[in-house]
Structure formats: C-alpha cells, structure tokens
Amino acid sequence: MMRAVLMVALLALAGSASAKTPKSVAELVVSNPGGDFTILLxxxxxxxxxxxxxxxxxxxxxxxxxxxxxxxxxxxxALNVSAEDLLKDKDLLTAVLSYHVIGTPVPSSALKIRQWVQTLLKGKTGVVKITDKFSKKYHEQEVRVYTTSGSNAKVILPDIVAGKSVVHVINRVLIPGKEYFAKGPK
Known part of the structure; x- marks a missing residue:
C-alpha cells in the first residue's frame, strides 16, 4: 500500500517536473502541486x-x-501548539530549518549504509545520521534520518532535483538535540 502511495506521489511530481524542473528549492516548495509543503513554506x-x-x-x-x-x-x-504559535518563534524556526539542510547535494545513490553528516546547524547538535538499508518489514530500501534528539524521519520521496540541490521528502520534522535548546542560538 505504502509503495503504491509513493508511486502516485512520484508520478505526480515527475509529471510536473517534466514540464519544468524547479530552479531552486524555494520554487519547488511553492510549486508543489499536492500542496504538501504549505506549512514548510x-x-x-x-x-x-x-x-x-x-x-x-x-x-x-x-x-x-x-x-x-x-x-x-x-x-x-506532539508539542500541543498551534501553527501560528510555532511560526512566531523566528529563532526556533531558523534553527530547525537549518537542521534540514546539508551543505552538499547527496542523492540517495550516494548514501552509504550508515553515515554521519553535519547540517547547517553548527556544532554537535547539528549532526544527523543517515541510514540506507533494506527493510524486511516493507520489502524495500529504506532511508532514514536520525537526529541528536533521538527521533528519526523516513525519506518517503527521494531525489527531487531543484536547481543544483537535491530534495528528499520526509515524514517527520527533524528536531535538534536538547543541547541546542539549553544553549540557544549563537
């Protein structure tokens, strides 16, 4: 079932991408035909x-x-807050969004079984672990991103090209470890 949903989403994005590849990540987020990125935007x-x-x-x-x-x-x-309340915290949003970006394009074909990478959120709390392994449960390759806060997100749609960048759609928001929140932004 999950595979069928992903294929439909991939075909929808591929259909829109074949007409015109987005020139930037922002253009991809804005032009997403499914409206799946309205809160991200x-x-x-x-x-x-x-x-x-x-x-x-x-x-x-x-x-x-x-x-x-x-x-x-x-x-x-999970946080028991409204989108409006979350959107008022500019420093938090900036940190969380920085935690979703790696400073080099990494297509899924370049992933190793297990690797640690630094996001644009500097320091130890800005590190994520990416795994690429075969899921016996779902009988498919599964890419997951593990955070310093102990949570993880599954890549549900990999390798969307946007300009010189690559976008991987994930099923959870990545949250940095509590060390970041204890210190706050620099």
Whole structure:
C-alpha cells in the first residue's frame, strides 16, 4: 500500500517536473502541486530571511530534507501548539530549518549504509545520521534520518532535483538535540 502511495506521489511530481524542473528549492516548495509543503513554506517565510534567500538561490548546491504538512501537523500535535504559535518563534524556526539542510547535494545513490553528516546547524547538535538499508518489514530500501534528539524521519520521496540541490521528502520534522535548546542560538 505504502509503495503504491509513493508511486502516485512520484508520478505526480515527475509529471510536473517534466514540464519544468524547479530552479531552486524555494520554487519547488511553492510549486508543489499536492500542496504538501504549505506549512514548510510558511515556516521558511517566518524564519530568518537568510533561509528564504538561500533556498531561493538557484546556485545553492545542498541536500534539503523537506517535511510534509502531515509531518508538521504531527509535530504540532506532539508539542500541543498551534501553527501560528510555532511560526512566531523566528529563532526556533531558523534553527530547525537549518537542521534540514546539508551543505552538499547527496542523492540517495550516494548514501552509504550508515553515515554521519553535519547540517547547517553548527556544532554537535547539528549532526544527523543517515541510514540506507533494506527493510524486511516493507520489502524495500529504506532511508532514514536520525537526529541528536533521538527521533528519526523516513525519506518517503527521494531525489527531487531543484536547481543544483537535491530534495528528499520526509515524514517527520527533524528536531535538534536538547543541547541546542539549553544553549540557544549563537
């Protein structure tokens, strides 16, 4: 069932991508025909303007893990906050969005079985572990991103090209470890 849903989503994106490949990550987020990135778009707009500027740059060569609206709704429910309340915290949004970006393009074909990478959120709390393994339960390759806070997200749609960047759609919002929140942004 999950595979069928992913294929439909992939075909929908492929159909829109064949007409015109997005020039930037921001263009991909804005033009998503399924509307799966409306909360992500609002978060990008509410965060530090440097986030929007970077994601709008067609020369940006990065990997972006893009949480769906469903992923954000899951987070809002877990935190017991509204989207409006979350969008008011510019520093938090900037940190969380930075945690979703790696400073180099990493297509799924370049993934190793297990690797640690630094996101744009600097320091130990900005590290994520990416795994690529065969899921016996679902009988398919499964890519997961593990956070310093102990949570993980599954890549549900990999390798969407946006300019010089690659976007992997994920099913959860990545949250940095508690060490970040104890210190706060620098």
């Amino acid at each position: 609002a978060a990008i707009k509410a965060a530090d303007p440097s986030i929007l500027a970077a994601l709008s740059d067609p020369k940006l060569a990065a990997t972006v893990f893009a949480p769906t609206d469903k992923a954000f709704k899951r987070l809002l429910k």
